Amino acid sequence: MHRPAQRDHRDQHDQGERQPGRRNSRLGRLLVCAAAVPAVLVVAGCSSSDSGAASSGDAKQQTSTAKPSQSASAKAVQPAAYSTLPAACATLSGKTLGDLVPKGVKSGKEGATDDIATRASCSWSSLQNNGVKGSQFRWLNVSMLRFESEAMRGTGDKLAKDYYTRQVQDARSVDGAKNTKPKQLTGVGDEATEVRYDLKKKEGAFKQQTVVARVENVVLTLDYNGAGLAGEKSPSADDLMKAAEKAAKEAVSAVTAANRDGGASPSKPAAASPSKSASASNKS
Structure with a gap:
């Protein structure tokens, strides 16, 4: 495939050499298209800018919408009823x-x-x-x-x-x-x-x-x-x-x-929750 492609390119070049009229006509069309490029870029740039603004607005709206759920998750749970244990x-x-x-x-x-x-x-x-x-x-x-x-x-x-x-x-x-x-x-x-x-x-x-x-x-x-x-x-x-x-x-x-009524506490309440039994029961 690589070689046929080169050959086609060379054939088109040779045809251009033999037909100067067609080459000049093609050059003119290229110049017209090149002149139109800046306008297209300007339009594309405006479109891109508008899209970015919309994305920014959407992000702000999403952030605003997310705040209530974040606040809900951080809401304090009801304190435990008992704060101590007896000896x-x-x-x-x-x-x-x-x-x-x-x-x-x-x-x-x-x-x-x-x-x-x-x-x-x-x-x-x-x-x-x-x-x-x-x-x-x-x-x-x-x-x-x-x-x-x-x-x-x-x-x-x-x-x-x-x-x-x-x-x-x-x-x-x-x-x-x-x-x-x-x-x-x-x-x-x-x-x-x-x-x-x-x-x-x-x-x-x-x-x-x-x-x-x-x-x-x-x-x-x-x-x-x-x-x-x-x-x-x-x-x-x-x-x-x-x-x-x-x-x-x-x-x-x-x-x-x-x-009861802040009864006799052996120590101050702990800040963390336990995760295992108080002690291993070594049953006889």
Whole structure:
């Protein structure tokens, strides 16, 4: 294709040489067209300028239209209802602890935390030796997690609801759990669920009771388990659950009391929302 194109160009040149009249006529037409070019450029320039002005106006209009949505996204969310947590090891009374962990009232161990106004936990354990009959073991843990309202994530109440749902699901899907029985509870915070199951370990057969409760923007998880060791009979799951429910109500009341009329706060409210549980529950 390249060679034929050159040949055509050369043939046209030769024809021009042989026909001077036609060449002069063609030159005249070229001069007329060249004279018309500036006018075309002026028109094109005006058209381009108008288009730019319109684009600028459209951009301003789009910016103006976008402002309301930006303002809406930056709008502050409703503040969380509760701003603090009670001291974890003080959520339950001495009488309640005496019922749940008879030999471990003074065994309370506070969980590690970087902000006790946002996350807190405490655990107790009890081993009651019954001589040749064996012994009764009990373990109790209360953990609390408080959520702040955040513009990007939502209100503290919503975040707490989401976490509450996940906690219940976790309690229902423990590895090795047998005879799992979840049940909705009433009268324990804004919403609550109990989950019971059996868990066999090398030490013995454990009866596990978990109560997950939400009150406003705080989620409370109470774990309570018991086992008969060294020949002692296993405790009644019904009795353990009844005790766990009572303790959960008391712990929820402690959360409410800590925030009533700016109640006794262990520390100032945290600015950030937590993203994980107050402490890992090392169930025995």
